Amino acid sequence: MRFGGLLAVAGVSFEAARGAITSLIGPNGAGKTTVFNCVTGFYRPTGGAVLLQAPEVAGGAPVALHRLAGHRIVRAGVARTFQNIRLFSGMTALENLLVAQHNALMAATGWGIGAVLGLVRYPRAEAAAIDRARAWLAATNLLERADDPAGALPYGAQRRLEIARAMCTDPLLLCLDEPAAGLNPRESDQLAALLLRIRSGEAPNGAPCSILLIEHDMGVVMRISDRVVVLDHGRKIADGTPAAVRADPKVIAAYLGEEEADEDAPAEAGVAGSGVAGAASGPGGTA
């Protein structure tokens, strides 16, 4: 992905496997959000390809997401949340989740004609949408706040509501941009548990959902990821299990800064001092 003269992401290739949590990490400015924006259609990559392949979509043939408009990417099964929360703050929590189902609801009812003619299909589809919204409110511990304006919810609750809204589109792939940002340790733990439930299909949709996660909280990343992809200066420098990645000298150097890693920090101190490897000593470590 090139922005004028700046090559923000170059030659990055990785796979977010079905039913897995794949995390994208790297120092500030490494290119994580740019990759995310290419996957979710906010940017059209200036080169390369983003392919979605699942039996449920196009008979299992790869779908070229990089050629689709944003709303078609959602329809293909990719949902996202934002680094800066983007809820409809004046609408209730429940209404936010109904908006997410607008497309499915309209399609199920003949694009509004059913509603105008008072056909029975519309109330049925609407009731199903409300049921789904309430199930996600319950799964994210927000049922009691269903009728409160989203903007009046505490910060952590708004983050959970964003995830619930994304899940109401019934995605195959959920893309989360720093969902733990600003959460306290207890909320981060609850978030990690929620993501594991979403991945395994225990949560309301009842089907495993793949997750692509950008996160600076290394405690969360190292605890729940099946695979970690590390970017630095727009290039991939590591790709593997959490254990392999946190022991990788290239990753440690990227987080510490080359000079510090080479000159000041003996290997042991380097490992303990980096946000990445800091998480190796136990859950809860934060970059």
Ligand SMILES: Nc1ncnc2c1ncn2[C@@H]1O[C@H](COP(=O)(O)OP(=O)(O)OP(=O)(O)O)[C@@H](O)[C@H]1O
């Ligand atoms: N729309 C844009 N126009 C120009 N440059 C951009 C644009 N978006 C990102 N960049 C540049 O691309 C590079 C990668 O930025 P990106 O936001 O993807 O990094 P990041 O890894 O997500 O960083 P952070 O962890 O700080 O969110 C940076 O140099 C950034 O300034």
